[in-house]
Amino acid sequence: MTSVNHPLGRRLRMALIGGGNQGFIGRVHVMAAALDGRAELVAGAFSSDPTRSRGAAAEFGVSADRGYGSADELMSAESRLPADQRADFVTIATPNHTHFEIARGALGSGFHIVCEKPLTNELDQALTLARLADRVGNVFAVAHGYSGYPMVRQAREMIAAGELGRILAVRVAYIQGGAWRQQAGQPPSRAAWKTDPAQAGPAGTLADIGVHAFHLLRYVTGLRPREICATLARFHPLRTLDDYGHVILRSVDDALATITVSQATHGRLNDIRLEVDGTRGSLTWKHANHERLVVRRHGQPVQVYERNQRIAYSDTVRAACRLPGGHPEGLLEALANLYGDAFDAMVRRADRSADQTPRQPLYPTIADGVEGVYFVHLCLASHAERSAWKPWELATVRGGP
């Protein structure tokens, strides 16, 4: 179990931006951040509607004077508070098109950041944020929660240790059916902004879940893209953006990866599957069965790693578990692992005596966020040119596991 550390002698103070509009994601961030008792929510701007935003404070257990009317107001007021009161970090859980301005403001005000994906709608916005974050030196995490699952981390470490040999091929599928929530003649759902180009940006499903799939691929295998070929589709009649897509990625060392994303598959809830083929073995991980990792080697029985202390591949994996094996964990714990990793980094920043050597963190960083935006950008370009191969020209930061 993650030990409950209070190296600062106190809990970290969280401010939440967004989350107040019936969505679930805001509360999930609060639960995940607070799970290990290392942080507590102290402030929020919960809605783009100032009245509703302030009104939500009580619901979130935040004192009325720190329930702000807007993100700007929050950042401006919080940064004027004494150091022993003001928020340490902001979590940005708003629609995509607002991430850029809010994150820029938060960086400018000195807050650490945990930001929902996609980082931004436009590539130049993402690059701008990355430069700014680099200058400011603050912690900037992107909420690719799936990378916090213990067995995803075990997959990553087994591959890094060479257990599968050289990676040859990867298949990621992320399949949902949410498009069919929308019925002709009905009012749009609370997530309707996700299909509105003005808010969601130029891509639909690709930006909503494609970036998760891409990050999972990069996080687990470390494959560096050389070129990408994408084919998108829009199947649901009420959609204006893609709700289906298929991407092929060739890596610099000639591995072949495919990413398939759908929000138009009836009845599939949030179905992620990852398959990795190497020269010495293959592995499979499924979100619907996320506590198991299946490893195969030619001529041997299949090996199924069920999450528990005794088969954990390393201390990193062990530290990502809170409950004993057989006691189901879930997405909350995975996201809490990301927060925990980010908290470690925040504490290190605060502690001037700590080792400040740059290291590749376990949590997805702004560099991962930029990659995701670039991935979307390149896929749109490829699709526009009839699935032409487009070279990957962004320096990849994450060096693989």
Place this chain on the structure above:
Amino acid sequence: MTSVNHPLGRRLRMALIGGGNQGFIGRVHVMAAALDGRAELVAGAFSSDPTRSRGAAAEFGVSADRGYGSADELMSAESRLPADQRADFVTIATPNHTHFEIARGALGSGFHIVCEKPLTNELDQALTLARLADRVGNVFAVAHGYSGYPMVRQAREMIAAGELGRILAVRVAYIQGGAWRQQAGQPPSRAAWKTDPAQAGPAGTLADIGVHAFHLLRYVTGLRPREICATLARFHPLRTLDDYGHVILRSVDDALATITVSQATHGRLNDIRLEVDGTRGSLTWKHANHERLVVRRHGQPVQVYERNQRIAYSDTVRAACRLPGGHPEGLLEALANLYGDAFDAMVRRADRSADQTPRQPLYPTIADGVEGVYFVHLCLASHAERSAWKPWELATVRGGP
């Protein structure tokens, strides 16, 4: 999602007894109780060793002056605190043989209680507590966390609504492999007390997990036992108590239920399976796949209910979900559902204007706890008489779903 209610205008205050000795269960209670922001840990007596107990306060984020040296000290000090500071409830997460004294003390001091199972080691202790609790009128929940899973509650409601017709047969299996942790010549593990009769009581596996299996059966189906026939075994060479057992239960309306428990099955982690046969349909639920409920009817396709808002059978089930379907939840959320139900009851007690009509709560009550102890008692008696059928002579309180 469970809405975050603060009907008292504040969080409930939790005191934890136990949990400080490397075990996981204390922290799990803290995380579950605090998950929805309705409660916070304010005090604790974390260990039977006074120094260690006080020392654990920092680790749990509790102020030093409320990290007590013993349960007695905690209850005595907390009950002297002003009403706006003292703990509202205590969670008892200590070895079995201490439950009775601590719970009796807590009832005497006016605290609400959440107590680990089994309620007590001896039947007369359980009955004494039940009488006391009845007189005091406080909330007394027993931590049968599995009854908090949304799909377990869905099973319960479908059965209550007659979807399966009359219940004919039930099969519960609860299979673990923990006995094999213990190796000859090695120091005993932190859970070693569970196999020590002086602490664990007269039964081993039966008391440790058998009571969970029995409660699950009762909670989901409401079957009232008429008689019980039990066969126990001790397979692991270092065990002194049963680590395997098999119980047959005949209900007052002639249904037949079997409960199989094992802690001696290599490599099985925490494997619960529940199968219910009725005159109109059958269902299956597995802990390893706890977000799915499988319902079968002769001549029809199998129906698999995957936890999500749209297939939830009722508002009760819907309220037990925090994340959208496909976003895995786990045991934490299940236990948090129990806490939430108990919190509702605590708040109702505090609010004199609220409806105080007794109702059968969703959370397992002390009556369920007594039943569990009686179940163990009767199984031991049956086994001692070569699996003789023993009549169930305890009035059952839980009337089924």
Place this chain on the structure above:
Amino acid sequence: MTSVNHPLGRRLRMALIGGGNQGFIGRVHVMAAALDGRAELVAGAFSSDPTRSRGAAAEFGVSADRGYGSADELMSAESRLPADQRADFVTIATPNHTHFEIARGALGSGFHIVCEKPLTNELDQALTLARLADRVGNVFAVAHGYSGYPMVRQAREMIAAGELGRILAVRVAYIQGGAWRQQAGQPPSRAAWKTDPAQAGPAGTLADIGVHAFHLLRYVTGLRPREICATLARFHPLRTLDDYGHVILRSVDDALATITVSQATHGRLNDIRLEVDGTRGSLTWKHANHERLVVRRHGQPVQVYERNQRIAYSDTVRAACRLPGGHPEGLLEALANLYGDAFDAMVRRADRSADQTPRQPLYPTIADGVEGVYFVHLCLASHAERSAWKPWELATVRGGP
């Protein structure tokens, strides 16, 4: 793959008794027996109705003069045919109550026998047949087809080789829903005789599938029963015999086995599950996934053996496979393996120069058949005495794997 041997320079000649009344089991025997080209159907008495029996010959591809009007007629006529024409063996696929007379006749006429289960309805009939068979020395196989699955044989051999250590506990469940086929007010189905005591004998589900479950337990683990405790029930309103049962078996070396059988579980087709716990490991096999064998050891990843040449435990297992791994086999092949084993024995008898040393065959013998009848007999006795433990007093022949 089983090699196609014709050591006699010809195919063995099969006579089928039963199978003509819309049932599937007769045809299955013909397909299984002929699968490897080692036998062909040459004669039959397909129905208890002489006209229908003769009429079915064409349908089975049997020449009209060898489509007999009754089993007696068949045996009498075939035994008068020249040695190079007459049937080598008879397969008995008739209702239970006729097995005894037919098998006795077939033994008397010198035919080898493959007989459906249960061997007979009455224990003394079974013992009589066993004595007669022993005197005659012919091959007498009982159609426990599940023991022919490659992964069942692999389980058996792994246990025999000590891979699981000493066997402690076994759980067999055989769950069906067929009882619900029968609706009040409808004509009885073709299998209705199975619920008629005059034909099916004194037990229903116990005799129909309980004997399969018992044989599976004995075949795979070799456990020798010391005593048995049984509890039966009749749940379906139109049944007169048991359709549900639960048996506990204690072995001579204090292992505990449970057998649960049901034909009253809505929507379950033919669901067998076998779980074996040993001191060094545990295993699970499920009929619905019969090409996989799951082996667990404490502290190690789960191992899944998927049927294929490379993970076969021995030549015996390898010989039981016809198709490469991943190319699904089924019950036909399992039954064909039994026939193949019986054919080997028949050929050995015919070849006077062959080694005639008695050996324990892979196929279920008449001794297994007798055990099954005794098992039913003892369960009925135990149930009649309120689940009293009844000592097993039959010498067990099968010595375990």
Place this chain on the structure above:
Amino acid sequence: MTSVNHPLGRRLRMALIGGGNQGFIGRVHVMAAALDGRAELVAGAFSSDPTRSRGAAAEFGVSADRGYGSADELMSAESRLPADQRADFVTIATPNHTHFEIARGALGSGFHIVCEKPLTNELDQALTLARLADRVGNVFAVAHGYSGYPMVRQAREMIAAGELGRILAVRVAYIQGGAWRQQAGQPPSRAAWKTDPAQAGPAGTLADIGVHAFHLLRYVTGLRPREICATLARFHPLRTLDDYGHVILRSVDDALATITVSQATHGRLNDIRLEVDGTRGSLTWKHANHERLVVRRHGQPVQVYERNQRIAYSDTVRAACRLPGGHPEGLLEALANLYGDAFDAMVRRADRSADQTPRQPLYPTIADGVEGVYFVHLCLASHAERSAWKPWELATVRGGP
């Protein structure tokens, strides 16, 4: 169960070409063809080595004078036999590069044909055969055995009936690990010809299993291709042909299908997965679980159709089942269904009074075979032009289900 019809008053006579070199596929054809007693093997040319070919006759139970030294010899001799003795059909189970000559010869000699896939190595050969077959009018089936599974046929019929609405997307994956059988420094395996361009033709995995995947897509959904985009790879160091490929297909009505094939995925045996998305529902079928068909509709419980009479969608599906539900069938039965369909057609040809109206048969025809070869041809062309979209310019014959 398929009834055993002998409308000609006799069994059909089969000649097998190939199958004698340790491979399994020849025997599988013999078992499948003979399974229902409608055909029997009477002749064969089992190997390209004349001596070995003749020698294999005994092993296959064929009389010595009809064990021929070559395919030519077989066809020439058999066609000179009297009509009541000569083979009715030949099954061609030889390496790919020989299919063309043998099939041309067989058509010329008037035999019906069942031919292994791919039909030919070169497109012009396939087209030549198709023209010839059309002129001759004989039955010509191609052995895409997976289309014989009952639940594949059920999927096809549900789609044809509109149960899923308009088809939007299809995902087929066919994953094997066989490439890793081959180790550097070891003698090539019996299937080594499959990786030799001189025998296997210009494509490896694509021709070996890609054509199966493509046929499954076409058979179940009836989607008509408009254009194709393919990316191939060769991962195993000892391979000279592709062992991995990824194909995107856009249909004439803008559905998007993907086909992924691999023989380089460690430990995967013969793993086919089919997913179909429509406007009203989606379905999933997996080879490893071929007796189940999973259908999902937004907002409803998942429906799992387990093969059995009572959930069969139509008589066609029911006729494809031999055993009751829960009694596992396998690939043999699936292939036997193809043979059965082809036999029906052969019998219709023989019976001049029968309805000779052309109809789309259930079994894969030479038109399907031609499509497969064209599919390979187009994929190779697309891959050669860096995954360019290549228009499908072959008239598709199979009009969907």
